[in-house]
Amino acid sequence: MAKPDADGVIHDIGFRHYDGARMGRPFVVRSLVADTLRGAFGIGRPGREKVTPWILVGCMMLPAFVMLIILVVGPGDEMPVEYNQYLIALQLVSALFVASRAPYALSRDLRDGVMPLYLSRPMTTRDYVTARFLGLTAGTTIFLVAPITLLFIGALLSELPPGEQITGFLLAIVLAAVLAVLISAIGLAIACFTQRRGIAMAGIVAVLLLTNGLSGVFYQILDSRGEISLAKYAVAFNPYGLVDGIGASVMGLTAGNDQAPPTTMSSGIIFVTVYLLILGVCALILGRRYRKVAAGA
Amino acid sequence: MSTITLTDVSRWFGNVVAANDVTMEIGPGITGLLGPNGAGKTTLISMMGGFLAPSAGTVLLDGASTWRNPEIYRTIGIVPETEAAYDMMTGWQFVLANALLHELEYPEAAANAAIDAVDMAAAQDRTIGTYSKGMKQRIKMATSLVHQPQILLLDEPFNGMDPRQRLHLMDLLRSLAADGRTILFSSHILEEVEVVADTIEVMVAGRHAASGNFRKIRRLMTERPHRYTVRSSDNRALAAAIIAEGSANAVSLAADRIDVEASDFGAFVHALPRLSHKSKIRLLDVTPADESLESVFSYLVAR
Amino acid sequence: MNPVIMRLTARSLLGRRRAILFALLPGILLIVAGSTRWGSSADPWATAHMLHNFAMSTVLPLVCLIIGTGAIGPEIEDGSIVYLLAKPISRTTIALSKLVVAVSTALAMGAVPIALAGAIAGDWHWKLTLAYGTSAALGAVAYTTVFFTLAVFTRNAIISGLIYALFWEGVIGGYVPGVRVLSIRQWILAPAEEIAMPQASTWGVSSQVGLSTGLVLIVITTVLAAALAARRLQTISVRGGE
Numbered sequence: 001m002a003k004p005d006a007d008g009v010i011h012d013i014g015f016r017h018y019d020g021a022r023m024g025r026p027f028v029v030r031s032l033v034a035d036t037l038r039g040a041f042g043i044g045r046p047g048r049e050k051v052t053p054w055i056l057v058g059c060m061m062l063p064a065f066v067m068l069i070i071l072v073v074g075p076g077d078e079m080p081v082e083y084n085q086y087l088i089a090l091q092l093v094s095a096l097f098v099a100s101r102a103p104y105a106l107s108r109d110l111r112d113g114v115m116p117l118y119l120s121r122p123m124t125t126r127d128y129v130t131a132r133f134l135g136l137t138a139g140t141t142i143f144l145v146a147p148i149t150l151l152f153i154g155a156l157l158s159e160l161p162p163g164e165q166i167t168g169f170l171l172a173i174v175l176a177a178v179l180a181v182l183i184s185a186i187g188l189a190i191a192c193f194t195q196r197r198g199i200a201m202a203g204i205v206a207v208l209l210l211t212n213g214l215s216g217v218f219y220q221i222l223d224s225r226g227e228i229s230l231a232k233y234a235v236a237f238n239p240y241g242l243v244d245g246i247g248a249s250v251m252g253l254t255a256g257n258d259q260a261p262p263t264t265m266s267s268g269i270i271f272v273t274v275y276l277l278i279l280g281v282c283a284l285i286l287g288r289r290y291r292k293v294a295a296g297a
Numbered sequence: 298m299s300t301i302t303l304t305d306v307s308r309w310f311g312n313v314v315a316a317n318d319v320t321m322e323i324g325p326g327i328t329g330l331l332g333p334n335g336a337g338k339t340t341l342i343s344m345m346g347g348f349l350a351p352s353a354g355t356v357l358l359d360g361a362s363t364w365r366n367p368e369i370y371r372t373i374g375i376v377p378e379t380e381a382a383y384d385m386m387t388g389w390q391f392v393l394a395n396a397l398l399h400e401l402e403y404p405e406a407a408a409n410a411a412i413d414a415v416d417m418a419a420a421q422d423r424t425i426g427t428y429s430k431g432m433k434q435r436i437k438m439a440t441s442l443v444h445q446p447q448i449l450l451l452d453e454p455f456n457g458m459d460p461r462q463r464l465h466l467m468d469l470l471r472s473l474a475a476d477g478r479t480i481l482f483s484s485h486i487l488e489e490v491e492v493v494a495d496t497i498e499v500m501v502a503g504r505h506a507a508s509g510n511f512r513k514i515r516r517l518m519t520e521r522p523h524r525y526t527v528r529s530s531d532n533r534a535l536a537a538a539i540i541a542e543g544s545a546n547a548v549s550l551a552a553d554r555i556d557v558e559a560s561d562f563g564a565f566v567h568a569l570p571r572l573s574h575k576s577k578i579r580l581l582d583v584t585p586a587d588e589s590l591e592s593v594f595s596y597l598v599a600r
Numbered sequence: 601m602n603p604v605i606m607r608l609t610a611r612s613l614l615g616r617r618r619a620i621l622f623a624l625l626p627g628i629l630l631i632v633a634g635s636t637r638w639g640s641s642a643d644p645w646a647t648a649h650m651l652h653n654f655a656m657s658t659v660l661p662l663v664c665l666i667i668g669t670g671a672i673g674p675e676i677e678d679g680s681i682v683y684l685l686a687k688p689i690s691r692t693t694i695a696l697s698k699l700v701v702a703v704s705t706a707l708a709m710g711a712v713p714i715a716l717a718g719a720i721a722g723d724w725h726w727k728l729t730l731a732y733g734t735s736a737a738l739g740a741v742a743y744t745t746v747f748f749t750l751a752v753f754t755r756n757a758i759i760s761g762l763i764y765a766l767f768w769e770g771v772i773g774g775y776v777p778g779v780r781v782l783s784i785r786q787w788i789l790a791p792a793e794e795i796a797m798p799q800a801s802t803w804g805v806s807s808q809v810g811l812s813t814g815l816v817l818i819v820i821t822t823v824l825a826a827a828l829a830a831r832r833l834q835t836i837s838v839r840g841g842e
Contacts, residue, residue, distance in 0.1 A: 052759050059767060092766055100759050198673060198758035199618055202666050205762055206621065210628060210662075213654040217632050220646065221639020346686070349837060365834050370688045377686070379679030383608075385615055397604045398687045440683065 028123045029131045036135020040101045040143075052100050057143065060093045064147035068154030079155060079165075083148045083172030084244070084253045087179060090147070091240040092209065094183065097143050098136070099204035102187030103197040105132045111195035115293055125294045129286050133188055140180035148172050171251050179243040182275065183208060185282035186239060192289045211238040233267070236274050245271040299359050299372055299447040299479050300324045301345050306354035308340050315340040317503040319354075323448075323481050327474045329494030330483040336500040338483040339378070342452050345481070346375045358448070371399070374446035376437050376454055384426035388417055391425060392439045399444040411439040414469060431462045438466070442473075449473065451482040455489050467493045522546050523562040524586035527555045527569070530579040538572045556586075602689060605697040609671055613705060618670045622663050622705075626713035629659050633717035642722025648796075648803035650721055651732045655714045656785065660739050661765035663710040668747030669757045671702035676836070677755060691833035695752075699826060702748055706740035724799070731795040731805060739788040742818050746784065749825040752832045780808040784821070790814030 041057075042050030067080050081089065109115055118128055152169045156162065186207060191200040215237035222231035235241025247253040249268030301323040308316040316337045323345075330338050343349035344356045347363040347370075356363045363369050383391050392411055396404035412421050415435040420428065425436060434457065441449060449470075455463050470493060474480050484490050490497055499507040529535045536548050536555045544564040549556045559565035573580045613619070632654060633647075640646030675681040684694055715733030723729050743765070751757035769783045780786050789807035791814065796805040807814065 052756065055763070092771060096759070096762055096766070099762070196674065198669060199621065199666070201758050201762065202662065203621055205766070206625065206662055209658060209766070210625070213658055214628070214632060217635055217639075217650060217654065220649075221635050224639050224641075224646075343837070348682075348685070350835070367688050367690055370686050373686075375682070375686045377679065377682040379682060382675070382678045382680035383612075383683075385611065394604055394608060395683065395687075398602070398684070398689065400688070 025122050025127065028121060029127050032123070032128065032131035033135045033138070036105055036132050037138050039104055040136060040139030053097065056093055056097045056100070057146070060090060060097070060143060061147045061150060063090065064150040064154075068150055068157075071151075071154040071158045079151070079160065081151075082254050083151060083168050084175045084247050086148055086151060087144055087172070087176060088240050088244050091212070094140065094144060094179075095205060095208040098140055098183045098187040099201045099208065101136060101139065102184065102191040102204060103200035105136050106188060106191045107195055107197050107200050110192070110293070119294055125290045126287070129188075129290055133184060133286075136188065137177075137180045137184040140184050141177050144176035144180055145173055148176070168253070171247075171253055175243060175247045175251065175253065178246060178275075179240070182239050182243060182278065185279050189282040189285045192286055208239060212240065214238070215241050233270070236271060239278070242271060242275055242278075246275060298325050298477055301363075301448065301479070301481070302355075302357045303341070303345070304355050304357070306341075306344065306351045306356055308337075308344065308349065308352045314503050316344070316351075319500075319503075319505040321498055321505055321508060323479055323498075325474070325477050325479050326495040327470055327480045327482070327493055328496045328498060329490035330481060330498050330500060331485070331487065331490045332483075332500035332506075333485055335502075336485075337503040338485075338500055339452055340503075341500065342450050342481070342483055346373060346450050371444065372446055373448045373450060374441035374444065376441045376449070376451040378452045380433060385424060387422050387424050388412065388428070388432075388436050388439075389421040391436060392421075392443055395440040396443045401444055407443050407445070408439075411443040414442055415439045416465060430457050431459060434458060435462070438469070446478070448479045449481070451480070453484060454482050455484060455486070463489070522558045522560040523565075525557045525559065525562075525565075526582070526584045526586055527557060527580065528553065528582035529555070529573065530581065531576075534576055535573060535578045538576050538578075539569070542568050542572055544568050554582075601700060602693050602697045605684060605689075605694060606701050608684075609698045609701040610705075612674065613667065613670050613701065618666060622666045622709050625659055625663050626709055629655055629713050629717050630720065633720040636721040640722065644722060644724045644728055644799075645803055647718060647721040647723060647728050648805055651714065651718055651728065652789075652804060655717055656732065656735065656739070656789065657770060658766075660710050660714060660736055661743055661761075661769070661785075664706050664740060664743035665747050665758060665761040665765065667702050667706045667709065668744040669751040669761065671698045671748055671751075673751035673755075673757055676752065681836070685833070685836070692830040695748075695826060695830040695833055699745060699748055699829075703741050703744050706744040707737060711736035711740045727796055727799065728803070728805075731792040734795060735788045735792040738791065738818055739784065742784050742788060742822050745822045745825045745829075749829040749832075752829045752836070783808075784818070787814035787817045787821075 038044050039049075041053050064086065070080065087094070109118065119125060123131075148169065152165065155165045155169075187204045190203045190207060194200050194203075215234045218237060219231050219234040222228075222234060235245050245267065249264065249271055303319055303321050303323075306316055306319045307314065319337075319341065330341065332338050340349065344351055345358075345363060347366060350364045358369050358372065361369065363373075386394070389408065389412065393404060393408040396408045396411075399407075401407050409418075412418050415438045417432065417435050417439060420432060425433065428436065434454070438454070441451075454466060458466065470480055470482070474495075482494075496510065497508065498505065527535065532550060532553070532555050536550050539545050539555070539557060540548050544561055545557050545559045547558040557565070569583065570580070572578075632650060636646050636650045672681070675684070685691075711733060714736035715729050718729035718732050719726070747757065747761045750761055754760065765785075768779065769785045772779050786808045789805070790809050790811045793800045793805050793807045794811045796803060800806060809817070
């Protein structure tokens, strides 16, 4: 609005007010989820950022691809490995994937100090964390499901009985989601503590992989002490073993671990409880950390 | 007394030419490197500081190349652009460490002197993490001064400083220059350069556009011929009249307009209506051509 | 060797959250060692198994990765390396000073705990302790230097190091014969096998390369990596921030 004055005039340079529809919180959250998901694979980012995730995708898919070839071309008509077992066998790769993508979801924003920008939108702190978590979990699930889909295709192509293959495949997808939720939660809980991607990565790898070694050792110890039944619960120390145990007890799948976890009803309950406990702890950690961030922002 | 000499220096990054055939000599006194953002100032300073190699040409410090030559840092002090990241150290410890790294004979005395020069003695025992942005800038200055360098290179040193700190820094630079040192700082703000620098080197789009005394450059800029585009009912006749009248340097006739170049634009602007009235030609449009800083500088470059 | 640089490096290495991580890892290792002893009643076979598959394959590379990249990575990333580079000090001195600190820390936080773990978990005439202690010491030198150089060259040093140590040496090394020769882990295990003779096979201490081959490769790799790092520091472009 022009305001004529003795020495100066303010001109209307065309600032427009936006009076149209505003999309609201759900849209904001959905957008952030989509952005996190895309960022997990480097889509929409410069080429440099695509390298790591896609190398890992390649590593994850390669053995599945090889198995597919063997299945189709080879003489046997048995699946070399069960769908869910594949996930456990390649835990290293998925651990690296989460380890490198979780910091991208959280540490970067903390480091660049852009949290105030996020939190000044119609989106609460909880929304932010949830959105990041959902995005990362979705990305990880896709990461896990892709290779077993390849295996499934191989099974179909080599004309294995489809009935049991389909059940196995679908149950494995569910298990993949269960696994993705767990390792993403753990990854984010660690990543939110530091602004440096590298440290977060190393920390997540340490937790996801060292626990494997630990559970192996505990198994050995309990086993040689004669506590076989207790030993079988050692897998719970390791996120992959835990999910494997859930798969074995609750869904009746064959375990991927050598240290065959128990498959009774009670063991199923124990495993699920531990699973939920870990998730709860991660949620608590993230909540407290981001409350502090929001207070400081 | 030290001099940095750039001879036909060019630097490109892939397809982007950051510095294009730059020749200049930076001698004792304060030199301001002036230019809009992206003009290549940081590139030049990086090359002078030995952190970037020229793609062509030579950058010499008293005859020795600056590239791959750590010895130059005895003579050069650099105020880096990065934020001082040693947050866990106190200001004093940090400056002292720098003094030790320079292998000075009396590192503590040098550190003290440097910290006093930037007026940080009061805060020197606090950790750098607790400093404000301006304080961090000053500690950075102290680290670059601690070895009493003959040459000081500063990349946008006044960035983010409040007026009081700016004045303080300007005083500091002047006193350093009075000792015969060579000081080069870059800026995109004319006023900063105007107040402090003896010599100005102007960079535009990688080219060395102008150099010399500030007042001379200013005059060059205002005395440059101004260009006008004139549309009238009879361009040809009007063009002839303008040339005959004499206040224009050059007149060219295009399809539907006249392009006029007049160095004395005051006289031209007064003459034009008289001319058109006398010749009974109607003026339809008189527009001064492109007055941007870019055109000013490109005029300077063309010279 | 410049003591100021060494002090600065030590300070930045040991003073951050990074330090928590590479203090925690040996701690966990020692707990595992203790548990192994309790569980296996100090059977050397179990000790060798734990050391070979847990300590050497996971703990050591991780510790060396965190320390090696931590000695120079953060400074390059935020541009504060310029304070070291804008000094009349040769780049070789800078690289070596930092490396000395990094390798010493890796020896203290990686090699020593591994040797201790061997002793705690149950040994036979100190053989395993000596064998794996030596391997870990060599590994501390080789891994740390290689990861240090990696950090000088790329910002993705940690993930690259992880992929190398865990995937290349671990997984691929298990399936592709040729790869095993190109693996630091195999080189440093060679002396272990030698020292653990003649029980090496019973205990499962083995390496895919001979002793002399392994040692030569370790030396070459370490020296080459250090030289590359020093060379790269001469031409590194300093840019602040991300």
